[in-house]
Amino acid sequence: MPIRGEIVVIAGGAPVTTPRDAARDAARDELLKADYHRHDPSLQERVIDWIMDRIDDALSALAGDGTSGATGLVLFLLVAAVVGAALWWRLGAPKRAARTDLGVFGDIGPRSAAEHRADAERHAAAGRWTEAVREQMRALVRGLEERTLLDTRPGRTADEAAAEAGRALPGHAAELAAAARAFDDIAYGERTADQAAYQLLRDLDRTLERARPVLAPAAGGAA
Structure with missing residues (x-):
């Protein structure tokens, strides 16, 4: 019309x-x-286009297109800061991926779940929540290994442990995944730990001690 x-x-x-x-x-x-x-650029594409335009402006200024060299240098540094911030936001802390490769236990020697739990409680009593969270997660994973719900494997990450344990304990799979995310965020992602984060892992550890695994059906068994 x-x-x-x-x-x-x-x-x-x-x-x-x-x-x-x-x-x-x-x-x-x-x-x-x-x-x-339908063919409009996405938000990410618009952001990238804006950054590229600013880089072009800064390079043109540095080349002397009507702007002093000092002003062009300032513009270039500002654009570089914006690009760096965007990459940091998109990719996270640069060292995070490398640090998570060490796994839950890092490079420490073998210790029992009881030893990790004792260390976690000692750190918690002193208000050292980051250390308490690390040790409590280690206690949780070591406890699953001691029950043979997980095989003992150096370098296993918290996410891997949660996924593998979730298959044996499907009723707690979501809690295990949430615990792994919390551990990664605190241990490697610069998130501030607190008593609530420690208590969540401690309660889950106690719950898993009493949980009974779901056994996989034997191959060739009745359907």
């Missing part, structure tokens, strides 16, 4: 006067339809 000013021409040819606001709203609603925006 074409809009000409405030006059709308219907199929029979008789003009119908449409209020200006209604006509404007109808046009806006039409233009907001997804079909008109």
